[in-house]
Amino acid sequence: EPEVTQTPSHQVTQMGQEVILRCVPISNHLYFYWYRQILGQKVEFLVSFYNNEISEKSEIFDDQFSVERPDGSNFTLKIRSTKLEDSAMYFCASSVVQGATSYRREQYFGPGTRLTVT
């Protein structure tokens, strides 16, 4: 069964460093997302992406964050200068199979990347 994959599973970085989190969405999905979950808290939306541009972003997704789909398979989240409060689990998700009716809006999540900023 197709699934969303994410690399690395765990990233440790120093404050101020740049990190790139990588995701491979389900191959025939059209919409891509990043969410984060600070330890023990709820899952928060960061950004959605469709047709090679950002569809929606939250107030968390400031100028330090960027997303890119550099080729036909990868979807990346870059944090330019990490802060301690960026430590969290970052989930990538994808949804809506190409050609399917739009009511099938469930988002399928990857296993997450745990980012630790020291």
Added chain:
Amino acid sequence: AQKVTQAQTEISVVEKEDVTLDCVYETRDTTYYLFWYKQPPSGELVFLIRRNSFDEQNEISGRYSWNFQKSTSSFNFTITASQVVDSAVYFCALNIVGAGTASKLTFGTGTRLQVTL
């Protein structure tokens, strides 16, 4: 703005007991979707069910059942004859149709279910 409330932070049950996880949502939109996701100790988020706002029919899938009541803005999840493998954090989430197909999921704070022998 939309909001999802899961008032139960943590529930502990003994195996084979039935348990209901509550979810209350708020939105001004008339067309929306509701979801339940399971987050086991391994950390991934597993999709369980989607329900749209114009279909209030309850659904049963094995030991899982869902009760959607638009009048009370609730979408509760019941596990019958719980098992240790059901131990996880369960999240209820809301998706607004009018915001477009790529619109975000708004999650509740989750309910941690602990099933013991």
